[in-house]
Amino acid sequence: MLDRKLLRDLMRMWSQALTIALVVASGIGGFLTSLSAVDSLELARDRFYANGRFADLFAGVKNAPLSLAARLREAPGVADVQTTLEQVVRVELPGVADPIIGQLIGMDPRHPHRMNLVTLAAGRPLSAQLDGRADADIEVLVSEAFAQARKLRPGARLRALINGKQRNLTVVGIALSPEFVFAGLWGMPDARGFGIFWVDREVLAAAYNMVGAFNRAAFKLAPGAAPDAAIAAVTTLLEPYGGRDVFLRTDQVSHAMLDNEIKQQRVMGTMLPAIFLGVAAFLLNVVVARLVSTQREQIATLKALGYANAAIALHYLKLVLLIVLAGLVLGIMIGKELGYLLTRLYAESFHFPTFEHQLTPSLLLIGAGITVATACIGTLHAIMATARLAPAEAMRSPAPAHFRRTLLERLGIKRVGTALRMVLRNMERRPARSALAGAGVAAAVAIVIMGSFFRDAIELVIDNQFTLGLRGDITVWTTDPVDDSMRHGLRRLPGVRHVESLRFVTVSVGNAQRRERTIMRGYAGRPELYRVIDMAQRETLLGGRGLVLTDRLADKLALRVGDTVRIEVLEGRRRTLLVPLRATVDEMFGLNAYIEREALNRLLGDGDLSTGFVLSVDPGFEARVLEASKAMPRIAGAWSKSTMLRNMEDITARNIRIMSAILTTFASVIAVGVVYNNARIALSERAWELASLRVLGFTRAEVSAMLLGEMAIIIGLALPAGMLLGRGMVGMLAELMKSDQLHFPVVILARTYAWAALSVLVAGVASALVVRRRIDRLNLVEVLKTRE
Secondary structure, three states: OHHHHHHHHHHHOHHHHHHHHHHHHHHHHHHHHHHHHHHHHHHHHHHHHHHOOOOOEEEEEEEEEOOHHHHHHOOOOEEEEEEEOEEEEEEEOOOOOOOEEEEEEEEOOOOOOOOOOOEEEEEOOOOOOOOOOOOOOEEEEEEHHHHHHHOOOOOOEEEEEEOOEEEEEEEEEEEEOHHHOOOEEOOEEOOOOEEEEEEEHHHHHHHOOOOOEEEEEEEEEOOOOOHHHHHHHHHHHHHHHOOOEEEEHHHOHHHHHHHHHHHHHHHHHHHHHHHHHHHHHHHHHHHHHHHHHHOHHHHHHHHHOOOOHHHHHHHHHHHHHHHHHHHHHHHHHHHHHHHHHHHHHHHOOOOOOOOOOOOOHHHHHHHHHHHHHHHHHHHHHHHHHHHHOOHHHHHOOOOOOOOOOOHHHHOOOOOOOHHHHHHHHHHHHOHHHHHHHHHHHHHHHHHHHHHHHHHHHHHHHHHHHHHHHEOOOEEEEEEEEEEOOHHHHHHOOOOEEEEEEEEEEEEEEEOOOOEEEEEEEEEOOOOOOEOEEOOOOOEEOOOOOOEEEEHHHHHHOOOOOOOEEEEEEOOOOOEEEEEEEEEEEOOOEOOOEEEEHHHHHHHHOOOOEEEEEEEEEOOOOHHHHHHHHOOOOOEEEEEEHHHHHHHHHHHHHHHHHHHHHHHHHHHHHHHHHHHHHHHHHHHHHHHHHHHHHHHOOOOHHHHHHHHHHHHHHHHHHHHHHHHHHHHHHHHHHHHHOOOOOEOOOOOOOHHHHHHHHHHHHHHHHHHHHHHHHHHHOOOHHHHHHHOO
């Protein structure tokens, strides 16, 4: 009999049950979407790292003999060493004007790598190049990311500027390596403008006059080895050959970007679904509590007929579990589909030999367990209230409420209409209920804001980096530090309006206890083309400021403004600099160090040198400048801001917008669920009162205004509170997702606030229409009989 009653209750409140189930589905769907994609990413990473024998330690040198490898292998903590020859070159594709940078990696076809193994995805392996002619075609394996972005297949032909000479490249295979799961220039995702090319080592060595030498080394550490001791030993051996840039896997660009993405998605996959499920538990608690209050007489009758408290409590628990079960099934379906979509989006940025979406049974059980537990705990108080109802007391109608003058009346404001006075009196009579209803609406507003936050953040990132920070059109960099007079030659290129010099130096910064590897960036004191912009979009001038660090780097090293920073130069001859920290800057990307270029040159004592130049170009001259720069032998590469921005928009910005759209949809569902349930519950509670007013002569419009007016006031008060709550939650989310690579700016655009308000208002209007329709259909005789 109780089960039949349960089915009748569900049929009567089907719309409320549906909206709550959708909220539950949003929570479990978001949980499974994020965490299943992260699990898939981690599984693919761990499998690829193990099968590809990914190195633990990396080092760069200027030019070291191959005989040094034997001594490196004997260093403390080192189990194995692998030397390679690598060079960055400019690559050209037929019919493509965009600048492309290629990283050539030499490998011996006769002796395959022991670490960072190259996995063939298509085509054939490299063969030994027997043709030693300088103009002979060079066979290459190309990275899968670049091949997919440029639609390359085995047999495709390219050209590369190798040590000042144009050489033809023939693609014989598509390959992957654990070193380049993420491939981008300086940590920026750009599969179209940056590619990895594996070539015969002997051919590459002959082209650069480095036969019998290497400039990169990878190390496998022995089990239990102390990384710091191994780094110190390797650095000592490499130092005579210009190699003190030794770093662990954690600082390797591809691994750092992959690790950062996993960390951010774990935060997203736990924090947001927790909020969604919390709102669902709140809704269930409100619905069950008010259902119990409207069924007092039924519960008392059931107890009088002999039903035990446990049976009645179980009856309402079944109601909760059926609603949750419906949401759980729908959420699992959503999570599976969206998890697959997110995995596909990841596959465009992170490349593995096998990368499939995995929805593990353990994750399903955890998600289901959390959902059911949250719902049960959230409704426990309401369900236990059924056991506390004494039959004799519950059979009587509740005592009439004690009415008093409203706050407006006590303040002497008398010109208040009858309907508004009744609304305010009802809200003051039940302040806790009104506060809970307002809290639910505010939470809905906050969640919609959180859903749109990432779209706003990525737009600010792009604006900061490519509009306010980098105001030049083309950036070129050189093979080695060059005399700054080279900028005059660039200035004479057709269409160039202005040239600004840069100098980047790899350094280790810190104090006696803490060290961090980074790039010392030398900019102009008062730059016009390349500026340091913080998250508030303010410029930090370097002229006269001395050393400037990003605030995250300063905090990591426990440095404060005025402290002396110890800087060890990791390239060229050994130098240790002591520089005072003059300022910090709250920046989005990386752990960076800035200083005026001229001051950096004075500290290094190398003369007026530069390693790069930013060019401002007249409209329509960009392609001509890029073409002309190819004839300058000291220029290693160039890239166009417009091309980089377009490539970034194609993948990163698009993916973030897709995720933001999904989160916003979930949030909007929650907004509808909160507002609609508040309206329906209010109608259920006050149906007797509203029917009485109709009998007394009030019109349908006047009666509707009393109920919907309360909802309008609650929404009006909840909107600003929800906006403040949303900003606070966005700040907490950004802080939890902060990493060495990226710190999302806490920015919420006016349109996001407007969209959040509109979502709740639309939900309110739709709910009002449903409620008004039900008020119009009230059977006055039947409703008034209910209390008898």
